[in-house]
Amino acid sequence: xxxxxxxxxxxxxxxxxxxxxxxxxxxxxxxxxxxxxxxxxxxxxxxxxxxxxxxxxxxxxxxxxxxxxxxxxxxxxxxxxxxxxxxxxxxxxxxxxxxxxxxxxxxxxxxxxxxxxxxxxxxxxxxxxxxxxxxxxxxxxxxxxxxxxxxxxxxxxxxxxxxxxxxxxxxxxxxxxxxxxxxxxxxxxxxxxxxxxxxxxxxxxxxxxxxxxxxxxxxxxxxxxxxxxxxxxxxxxxxxxxxxxxxxxxxxxxxxxxxxxxxxxxxxxxxxxxxxxxxxxxxxxxxxxxxxxxxxxxxxxxxxxxxxxxxxxxxxxxxxxxxxxxxxxxxxxxxxxxxxxxxxxxxxxxxxxxxxxxxxxxxxxxxxxxxxxxxxxxxxxxxxxxxxxxxxxxxxxxxxxxxxxxxxxxxxxxxxxxxxxxxxxxxxxxxxxxxxxxxxxxxxxxxxxxxxxxxxxxxxxxxxxxxxxxxxxxxxxxxxxxxxxxxxxxxxxxxxxxxxxxxxxxxxxxxxxxxxxxxxxxxxxxxxxxxxxxxxxxxxxxxxxxxxxxxxxxxxxxxxxxxxxxxxxxxxxxxxxxxxxxxxxxxxxxxxxxxxxxxxxxxxxxxxxxxxxxxxxxxxxxxxxxxxxxxxxxxxxxxxxxxxxxxxxxxxxxxxxxxxxxxxxxxxxxxxxxxxxxxxxxxxxxxxxxxxxxxxxxxxxxxxxxxxxxxxxxxxxxxxxxxxxxxxxxxxxxxxxxxxxxxxxxxxxx
Numbered sequence: 241x242x243x244x245x246x247x248x249x250x251x252x253x254x255x256x257x258x259x260x261x262x263x264x265x266x267x268x269x270x271x272x273x274x275x276x277x278x279x280x281x282x283x284x285x286x287x288x289x290x291x292x293x294x295x296x297x298x299x300x301x302x303x304x305x306x307x308x309x310x311x312x313x314x315x316x317x318x319x320x321x322x323x324x325x326x327x328x329x330x331x332x333x334x335x336x337x338x339x340x341x342x343x344x345x346x347x348x349x350x351x352x353x354x355x356x357x358x359x360x361x362x363x364x365x366x367x368x369x370x371x372x373x374x375x376x377x378x379x380x381x382x383x384x385x386x387x388x389x390x391x392x393x394x395x396x397x398x399x400x401x402x403x404x405x406x407x408x409x410x411x412x413x414x415x416x417x418x419x420x421x422x423x424x425x426x427x428x429x430x431x432x433x434x435x436x437x438x439x440x441x442x443x444x445x446x447x448x449x450x451x452x453x454x455x456x457x458x459x460x461x462x463x464x465x466x467x468x469x470x471x472x473x474x475x476x477x478x479x480x481x482x483x484x485x486x487x488x489x490x491x492x493x494x495x496x497x498x499x500x501x502x503x504x505x506x507x508x509x510x511x512x513x514x515x516x517x518x519x520x521x522x523x524x525x526x527x528x529x530x531x532x533x534x535x536x537x538x539x540x541x542x543x544x545x546x547x548x549x550x551x552x553x554x555x556x557x558x559x560x561x562x563x564x565x566x567x568x569x570x571x572x573x574x575x576x577x578x579x580x581x582x583x584x585x586x587x588x589x590x591x592x593x594x595x596x597x598x599x600x601x602x603x604x605x606x607x608x609x610x611x612x613x614x615x616x617x618x619x620x621x622x623x624x625x626x627x628x629x630x631x632x633x634x635x636x637x638x639x640x641x642x643x644x645x646x647x648x649x650x651x652x653x654x655x656x657x658x659x660x661x662x663x664x665x666x667x668x669x670x671x672x673x674x675x676x677x678x679x680x681x682x683x684x685x686x687x688x689x690x691x692x693x694x695x696x697x698x699x700x701x702x703x704x705x706x707x708x709x710x711x712x713x714x715x716x717x718x719x720x721x722x723x724x725x726x727x728x729x730x731x732x733x734x735x736x737x738x739x740x741x742x743x744x745x746x747x748x749x750x751x752x753x754x755x756x757x758x759x760x761x762x763x764x765x766x767x768x769x770x771x772x773x774x775x776x777x778x779x780x781x782x783x784x785x786x787x788x789x790x791x792x793x794x795x796x797x798x799x800x801x802x803x804x805x806x807x808x809x810x811x812x813x814x815x816x817x818x819x820x821x822x823x824x825x826x827x828x829x830x831x832x833x834x835x836x837x838x839x840x841x842x843x844x845x846x847x848x849x850x851x852x853x854x855x856x857x858x859x860x861x862x863x864x865x866x867x868x869x870x871x872x873x874x875x876x877x878x879x880x881x882x883x884x885x886x887x888x889x890x891x892x893x894x895x896x897x898x899x900x901x902x903x904x905x906x907x908x909x910x911x912x913x914x915x916x917x918x919x920x921x922x923x924x925x926x927x928x929x930x931x932x933x934x935x936x937x938x939x940x941x942x943x944x945x946x947x948x949x950x951x952x953x954x955x956x957x958x959x960x961x962x963x964x965x966x967x968x969x970x971x972x973x974x975x976x977x978x979x980x981x982x983x984x985x986x987x988x989x990x
Contacts, residue, residue, distance in 0.1 A: 242379060242432045243289040243338060243371045245275050254293070256338060258373050259432055263337035265302075267369070269295035278368050284313045284330040285341050285509060286404045286414060287370030296364045298342060300333055304357040306350045307332040311343075313509055320352040326362065333357065339372040339413075372403055373416070376929070377724050378573060380430025381420040386566035388446040392465040394421055394569075395455055397429065398576050399436045399462025405534040407501040408509055409460070410947075412931035417724075418459055418573040423566075436462045439535030440475055443468035444486070448564035452572070452584040453487045456494055459576035461538060473542070475535040480542035491581040492546040495553050498579070500541050502933060502947040504529045512935065515946045520552055554950040557926055558871075559696040561585055561712065563705030571704050574720040578894070579932045581698060588707065589692040699925070699949070700871045702893060708827060710845065711885065713871055719891030722839045734898050737784045737816075738767045739776075741791030741799060763865075773805045777812045780833070786864060786897045787816045790857065793823035807832035814838050818870065818895045822857045824848055830890045840870050840895035844887050852883040859972075862981060866970055867900030869893065872925045876907055876972050880979040896928055901969045903930040904948055908973040908982065910962055918962050921953040940965050 244257040253268040254275055275291035283290060307318035311328045326347040333340045347362040361367075379401065384394040401416030402409050409415055419433045440463040444450040450471060457473070458465050471482035473493070482489045503517045507530035517526070522544065529537055558580040562568050575582060691707035703709035771779060776798060780787070792799040797806030798821075807829050814837035821830050821843050830843035842860060844853075856877050863873035871893035878884030900906070905925040910918050926932045926948050935945045938952055941961065946952050966973065966982035973982050 242373050245289065245291050245369075245371070247272070247274060253299075254291075254369075256340075256371055258338045258371075259379075265300075265337050267340075268297075268299040268301070269293060270297040271295060271364075275369075280370060282368055283341050283343055283370040284309065284311065285332065285339075285370070285372075286406075286408065287339070287341055287372045288403065289372075290368055290370040292366055292368045294364055294366055296361050298359040298367065298369075300336060300340075300357045301355060302336070302357065303352060303354070304333050304335060306357065306359065307334070308348070308350075313511075320350065320357065322350050324348040324350075331359070338374060341370045341372075343368040343370070374413070376417060378417045378420045379432040381422045382430070382433065383422050383424030383426065383428040384569075385425065385427065386423050386569055388448060388451060389467055390427060391421075391448075391451055391566075391569055392444075392446065392467065393427060395451065395458045395572065396464045397433055397435060398455070398459040398573065399438065400433050401459070401577075402436060402462055405436070405438055405462060406508060407505040407530060407537070410498055410501040410505060410933040412926075412929065412933050415460075415577075415931075415933075417577045420573050421570050423570070438462035439533065440464070440473065440538060441466060442471075442473050442482075444471045444482075445469060448566065448569075449584045449586055450486060452562045452564060452568075453490045453582045454482070455572050455576050455582055456579050457490055460494065460498070460579065461534065473538075475539045478539040478542065487583045491556075491559075492550075493542065494579070494581065495556055496544065496546055496549060497538060497541045498933070499549065499553055500524075500529070500544075501537075504537070510935075512945045513943065514935075515944050515952075516552070516950075518944075520549070522549065554947075556581060556698045557932065557949045558700045558702060559583065559698040560702040560704060560715070561693050561709075563588075565705065568704050570717050571715065571720065574723075575704075580702070581696075583694075585694070588705075589694070590690060590707075699875055700893065702871075708845065709888065711888070713889040713893040714831070714891070715893065716834055716891055719834050719839050719895075722837075723892050723894065735764045735783070735785045736766070736788065736897070737779065737782070737786070738765070738788045739771060739779060739790065740767065740769050741771060741776075741789075741801070743770075770801050772802045773800045776800050776805050777810065780807075781813050781815050783815045785817050787819040788857065788861060789819065789821045789823065789826075791823050793821065793826045793829055795825075798823070798829055807836065812836065818864075818897055820857065820860050820864075822848075822853050822860075827888070827890070834891040838891060840889060840891035840893060842870055842874055842887050843890055846886045848883060848886055852881060856881055856884055856887070859979070862970070863972065864897050866905075866972075867896055867898050867927065868905045869896045869927055872905050872927065876979075879974070894928070899928060900930075902936070903927070904934060904936050906969075906971050908965070908971055909975075910973060910985075911976050913956065915956065917956040917958060919953070919955050920957050920962055920965070921951055923951050924948045938965070940968065 242259050244259065246255050248255055248266060251268060252270065252272050253266055254273065255264060255266050257264045273293040273295055275293055278290045278292045280287045280290045303320070305318055305320060308316040308324055309330045310316060311330060313330065316324065316329070324347060328345040329348060331342050331344070344361065344365050344367045346365045349360045351358050382394045382397060384390045398418035401418045403414040403416055419430065438461060440461045442454050442458055442463045442465045444454055444465065446467040451465070454465065457463060471486045473480045473482060499516065503514060503520060504526050506512055506514050506517055507527045529540060532540070558578055560575050560580040561583050562571065562575065564584045564586055689707045690710055691703070692710050693701065693703055693712050700713065701711065702713040702715045704715050708714065768779065796804040798804065814833055816833065817839050819830065819833060819838060819841035821841060824844060824847040826843040827845055830841050833841060859877045859880060860873055863876055868876070870889045874884060874887060874889055905927040907923045908920070910920045912918050922938060924936050924946065926934065930948070932948060934948045936948055937943055937945045941954055963986050966985045969982065971982050973980050973985055
């Protein structure tokens with residue numbers, strides 16, 4: 241049992257201890273009580289542990305919202321001060337350190353003071369108290385040998401984190417975090433990791449390249465993973481092949497089954513009006529599906545061809561490439577927790593040199609403009625003016641000549657005036673290679689260990705393994721472990737530090753004005769200029785939520801007023817939680833920040849022109865202020881600027897510095913039609929605790945719910961309605977493909 245309930249030793253009441261979350265709180269009663277174990281199934285909402293007590297009051301020593309439902313789950317009312325007539329009620333109290341529900345038959349009065357929330361009954365009543373761990377952290381760490389068959393046994397326990405096997409596990413709050421993995425000589429399972437039996441079995445060959453892609457399936461289906469010659473998933477009386485192309489078929493099955501569960505759960509605890517149920521082409525008996533055990537329900541799912549529903553599925557958010565090596569096994573619980581699609585590439589494409597240019601093939605991208613950008617060639621994209629570094633342009637490399645050895649590099653040229661004098665909209669010309677070294681001026685050295693992951697169909701892309709991934713988040717284990725230590729985002733005060741170490745880049749230093757544009761969230765914002773190496777070390781060691789660095793970086797490190805600070809060779813302790821290093825070739829310095837204590841950041845792979853870097857920096861600043869995580873923020877910036885493809889995320893791409901007011905991350909799109917009305921949509925991305933499966937709705941337009949990830953679309957809306965939506969929160973808004981912001985849209989005619 242992860243939750244322990246005991247009588248208070250002095251006062252009247254009980255102590256509730258959650259051994260997974262390492263939390264404890266008390267519930268006071270009006271008389272001494274002896275909690276007696278009871279059936280968790282007696283509660284309408286899912287609980288893991290339940291007890292009964294005899295009491296006339298329940299008091300929580302904190303302010304809370306009390307939600308009261310009928311015994312059948314229908315909402316009666318919620319708030320902090322009301323009275324209910326005699327009846328049987330299922331009551332939820334939130335927030336408390338664990339999910340807390342009580343079932344009672346009584347007349348109920350709810351009152352609050354500035355320190356407590358109190359439920360008073362009309363008499364001494366039998367109250368059933370149910371508790372469920374929030375389970376945002378793992379229940380423990382499984383020690384396992386890293387051979388394939390041992391890993392199968394460990395992955396088979398990932399489903400122990402699920403709070404229910406019903407379709408409601410598609411809600412992120414009912415999934416829980418899988419236990420961690422740790423290499424060990426023998427297989428050991430911690431006390432609070434209990435095996436969950438769903439009746440589903442996944443059979444795969446005992447090799448890493450076959451195990452890794454099915455990890456999210458093993459977690460979501462609470463499946464046993466066993467060795468076999470051919471990949472397949474098996475239930476009682478049915479079998480579904482995962483061949484050929486295990487990675488693709490595993491991803492399709494996860495998306496299909498998750499979609500059907502989100503629809504089916506409307507027959508259960510939360511009978512809401514769900515858009516996806518109304519628009520699905522499937523004519524299924526959803527009530528019957530809901531009542532089925534998981535294995536039987538999944539058997540129904542696999543009988544539906546993926547192609548039949550592919551067009552109605554939302555674009556999935558994340559794909560993670562995990563190299564099929566045993567040292568990457570410790571990342572599997574984090575990947576499963578995000579419900580990421582998984583690929584496990586055995587071979588890796590690497591940039592290859594050609595006789596004409598060693599940088600040709602630098603990026604194998606489906607976007608020819610991006611490939612041209614990173615080759616230093618001419619881009620044909622419509623906004624190519626900001627896509628590359630014109631010869632002689634002011635870049636964010638070192639002031640003066642660039643390179644490991646100045647004799648091996650051409651100077652990129654000093655700035656010839658103010659930033660405004662640089663025509664970044666002019667046609668981009670090729671950057672000539674240095675005839676001596678055969679390398680391109682200003683680009684990362686040829687011997688850098690670049691890898692070119694295959695393109696994905698998902699919005700975001702992460703890479704686990706050796707090498708510098710072009711176009712993907714370089715995810716690291718140490719950063720994901722820091723996610724667990726970080727816990728929930730503290731909304732009280734957010735510290736942002738902007739450092740500008742170059743006088744000619746001070747325009748971007750004005751980004752400080754873009755942080756803190758939030759009601760209800762206090763930002764401590766500081767701007768520092770022209771730091772010495774010692775001052776930079778002190779800055780990096782400070783307890784800062786977000787560092788926005790503007791300046792020069794090259795192979796010698798971060799340029800300071802008295803030389804270079806190379807984070808790869810310093811012993812500085814890093815306290816900065818997240819960062820944007822908006823400078824040329826900042827990847828290695830950013831990677832060093834991750835190794836030394838940061839959780840995640842955005843860095844560059846190439847030289848970046850100052851003007852486009854300034855634009856991107858201001859976009860990222862607004863998005864981080866609005867509660868976006870690093871991966872989604874960079875995705876939005878890349879929609880506006882192809883130069884965004886010169887940047888990648890390192891560490892934990894899910895890092896945020898504050899929460900969205902809406903919870904989820906929303907990106908708006910609008911276009912004006914011929915009748916002067918507007919077509920409007922909102923793309924909703926999972927973010928922080930509001931993960932895949934969260935429900936959202938646009939209450940200003942409709943009360944219909946959608947599950948995340950998804951796209952919410954409306955047609956023929958008047959401009960006044962768009963203004964109303966835009967006034968609710970500062971968010972990115974694309975008008976005919978061009979990025980503006982909701983506050984700008986309201987104040988200007990776009």
